Amino acid sequence: xxxxxxxxxxxxxxxxxxxxxxxxxxxxxxxxxxxxxxxxxxxxxxxxxxxxxxxxxxxxxxxxxxxxxxxxxxxxxxxxxxxxxxxxxxxxxxxxxxxxxxxxxxxxxxxxxxxxxxxxxxxxxxxxxxxxxxxxxxxxxxxxxxxxxxxxxxxxxxxxxxxx
Amino acid sequence: xxxxxxxxxxxxxxxxxxxxxxxxxxxxxxxxxxxxxxxxxxxxxxxxxxxxxxxxxxxxxxxxxxxxxxxxxxxxxxxxxxxxxxxxxxxxxxxxxxxxxxxxxxxxxxxxxxxxxxxxxxxxxxxxxxxxxxxxxxxxxxxxxxxxxxxxxxxxxxxxxxxxxxxxxxxxxxxxxxxxxxxxxxxxxxxxxxxxxxxxxxxxxxxxxxxxxxxxxxxxxxxxxxxxxxxxxxxxxxxxxxxxxxxxxxxxxxxxxxxxxxxxxxxxxxxxxxxxxxxxxxxxxxxxxxxxxxxxxxxxxxxxxxxxxxxxxxxxxxxxxxxxxxxxxxxxxxxxxxxxxxxxxxxxxxxxxxxxxxxxxxxxxxxxxxxxxxxxxxxxxxxxxxxxxxxxxxxxxxxxx
Numbered sequence: 127x128x129x130x131x132x133x134x135x136x137x138x139x140x141x142x143x144x145x146x147x148x149x150x151x152x153x154x155x156x157x158x159x160x161x162x163x164x165x166x167x168x169x170x171x172x173x174x175x176x177x178x179x180x181x182x183x184x185x186x187x188x189x190x191x192x193x194x195x196x197x198x199x200x201x202x203x204x205x206x207x208x209x210x211x212x213x214x215x216x217x218x219x220x221x222x223x224x225x226x227x228x229x230x231x232x233x234x235x236x237x238x239x240x241x242x243x244x245x246x247x248x249x250x251x252x253x254x255x256x257x258x259x260x261x262x263x264x265x266x267x268x269x270x271x272x273x274x275x276x277x278x279x280x281x282x283x284x285x286x287x288x289x290x
Numbered sequence: 291x292x293x294x295x296x297x298x299x300x301x302x303x304x305x306x307x308x309x310x311x312x313x314x315x316x317x318x319x320x321x322x323x324x325x326x327x328x329x330x331x332x333x334x335x336x337x338x339x340x341x342x343x344x345x346x347x348x349x350x351x352x353x354x355x356x357x358x359x360x361x362x363x364x365x366x367x368x369x370x371x372x373x374x375x376x377x378x379x380x381x382x383x384x385x386x387x388x389x390x391x392x393x394x395x396x397x398x399x400x401x402x403x404x405x406x407x408x409x410x411x412x413x414x415x416x417x418x419x420x421x422x423x424x425x426x427x428x429x430x431x432x433x434x435x436x437x438x439x440x441x442x443x444x445x446x447x448x449x450x451x452x453x454x455x456x457x458x459x460x461x462x463x464x465x466x467x468x469x470x471x472x473x474x475x476x477x478x479x480x481x482x483x484x485x486x487x488x489x490x491x492x493x494x495x496x497x498x499x500x501x502x503x504x505x506x507x508x509x510x511x512x513x514x515x516x517x518x519x520x521x522x523x524x525x526x527x528x529x530x531x532x533x534x535x536x537x538x539x540x541x542x543x544x545x546x547x548x549x550x551x552x553x554x555x556x557x558x559x560x561x562x563x564x565x566x567x568x569x570x571x572x573x574x575x576x577x578x579x580x581x582x583x584x585x586x587x588x589x590x591x592x593x594x595x596x597x598x599x600x601x602x603x604x605x606x607x608x609x610x611x612x613x614x615x616x617x618x619x620x621x622x623x624x625x626x627x628x629x630x631x632x633x634x635x636x637x638x639x640x641x642x643x644x645x646x647x648x649x650x651x652x653x654x655x656x657x658x659x660x661x662x663x664x665x666x667x668x669x670x671x672x673x674x675x676x677x678x679x680x681x682x683x684x685x686x687x688x689x690x691x
């Protein structure tokens with residue numbers, strides 16, 4: 127039996143080593159143009175906050191990644207609106223090659239979803255989070271998570287039918 | 291799970307794989323932390339300090355020896371003493387100056403004191419030897435403290451070349467009566483809380499072995515009150531040696547006597563010998579000639595970095611790196627013997643040339659001191675640097691008569 131009293135909580139460095147990469151990927155999947163910037167800022171905030179409950183640290187980082195990505199996308203939308211003829215940010219050729227052809231159509235549809243639906247789907251189907259965890263990361267109620275997930279899946283279904 | 295959910299999982303997995311994580315992520319993140327931001331304000335002081343130490347030696351040598359400069363051997367100027375004096379003048383102490391034994395340089399203790407910033411906020415300042423050739427001084431704000439903070443770290447001595455012991459020190463709240471350093475493997479080492487004369491807050495210091503457990507080099511400082519109740523556990527990730535991420539790749543640049551230079555991640559230059567890392571550019575790039583220093587005017591540059599003699603380098607060898615204009619480096623031992631090393635081109639983008647060779651038999655510059663002189667391709671002297679040896683400094687401090 128493990129004596130929980132003697133199991134040291136993970137240190138900041140251990141959390142970083144275990145989850146940094148996945149936080150970069152989460153930011154990328156949510157549409158951040160510089161996912162590493164988002165992930166590093168999130169971990170830096172965690173470091174400064176020194177959460178007493180180490181178990182809450184990962185949830186905190188996830189919510190910061192979601193928030194920062196949201197703010198970043200909002201900023202980019204404003205910048206693009208101000209520019210008269212803004213070019214859409216081009217995906218690198220590396221990305222184009224790396225993502226298999228079979229996924230492109232679906233990922234493009236995910237990219238067109240409203241922000242909250244996209245967040246709910248990524249947190250649910252990529253990170254496999256529970257509704258409660260998703261709600262915590264998104265800063266919404268579990269009921270809203272259900273709604274966003276359901277609407278997102280329906281929208282994807284429609285988009286794929288229209289494209290086929 | 292329906293078809294679209296399965297496809298979505300697969301697509302997100304595939305897409306996620308395309309977002310890379312850079313090898314320098316850890317250090318980039320630490321620079322963004324509050325502690326990192328604090329540290330970023332500090333380099334100006336240590337850089338100036340290093341430059342001053344070099345300049346003092348150069349001026350002294352040039353002025354003191356005049357036309358007979360070529361006859362110069364090891365001339366003793368204690369760079370740290372000069373630096374401490376200058377730092378105390380610029381950052382007047384509040385209360386006494388505490389001295390903490392430096393495990394790597396027993397004859398040069400670390401000086402720690404409090405000072406007030408222009409706006410009256412309390413700062414903790416320290417000056418210490420970083421390498422035999424470099425001294426560093428810095429100050430950092432310790433006000434205001436967050437309510438959960440019981441202390442702050444002002445400095446930790448370096449981890450390379452693999453010291454037997456390290457020491458950490460910093461500021462403690464009044465309520466702190468004891469401090470311990472703990473390793474994640476369970477080892478624990480008591481420190482000391484110093485309540486010196488006139489100090490506005492206690493200074494804590496803790497000494498611990500350099501053989502940290504494998505994995506991320508992290509230690510915890512635990513502050514407790516007079517009844518032994520823990521007030522705060524402060525985790526600190528010590529800068530890992532920059533070669534930690536991988537072993538040497540490729541042939542590297544061979545230097546005389548079996549030393550090979552390799553370039554690792556983050557422009558980390560590492561000297562290898564017989565399968566062991568025996569010298570590397572500091573993680574603190576502002577103290578070195580690394581690629582980060584190529585931007586003109588960013589930092590004053592030290593003329594060179596050198597590892598020479600037992601206790602600091604492979605016994606009987608010296609090696610290091612210097613600026614691109616330096617074609618030859620000469621070493622002059624305390625007894626007048628000389629060794630010369632032609633520099634070779636370093637790695638692209640680093641802006642340094644490498645050198646190395648065998649020391650005069652039986653000499654140990656790190657212990658006995660030496661003068662290093664750099665020459666350009668035409669033979670003109672570009673720089674000179676005096677490294678005071680530990681032995682002479684020790685002798686000077688021993689009361690006579």
